[in-house]
Amino acid sequence: MLTVTIQDVGAHWRDYFERVRHGETITVTEQGRVIAEVRPATESLATPRPYGLCAGQFATPDDFDAPLPKAVLRDFDL
Template sequence: MNWISVDEIKGGFLGYIQRVEAGETIVILRGGKPVAEIKPTVKAPDASRPFGLCAGEFIVPDDFDEPLPENILSEFEGK
């Protein structure tokens, strides 16, 4: 992790961004105190999940969207 001042980053922002792209984490200081951190983002997986990945592993019950029974509702409400 590298510590640099606001003035330093102003003078060479593109160079610091390239260093971050290479994997470095940079902490920016103002008045000797850290104010921000620039670090590489977590790379998202390249492949998307296939549609129907868990097909057949569970079944949605027919009453899924029916109102909850009164006893359960009262428990949620703390009665």
Template sequence: MTQAVNIRDAKAHLSRLVARAAQGESFVITNAGKPLARIVPIDQPAPQARRVGFMGGQFSVPDDFDRMGRNEIARRFDAGT
């Protein structure tokens, strides 16, 4: 589990935190309980963000997608004119 460290404590004990990170620990620096930064050992890969397109090939978009509902939309917006 990643330990949360207040930014003031992190400033006061930075060298200790870096030494602990070098031993494999990771930390989240917070300010007023809000996470600001993650300190991880350099040989530990950072968590990978989910990439766009992760569902590629799982479904298809109809060729007329941009025209679907065109008449209904026109009818609703042109009703007041």
């Protein structure tokens, strides 16, 4: 794994992204602290999941989108 500064990324981003494209992970630092990790993207599912996969397995209550009680909102500082 390669570690580079944010300034290096700004100056040579094409080179670093080419390395990522070939499978390498790059850690980006700023003032000695890690601020990002750039890695190759993972492949998405070959086929999308079918719509309604869980149909009939649970019920949505009639008040699902009703406002929350004030006590619950208070607990979450909302």
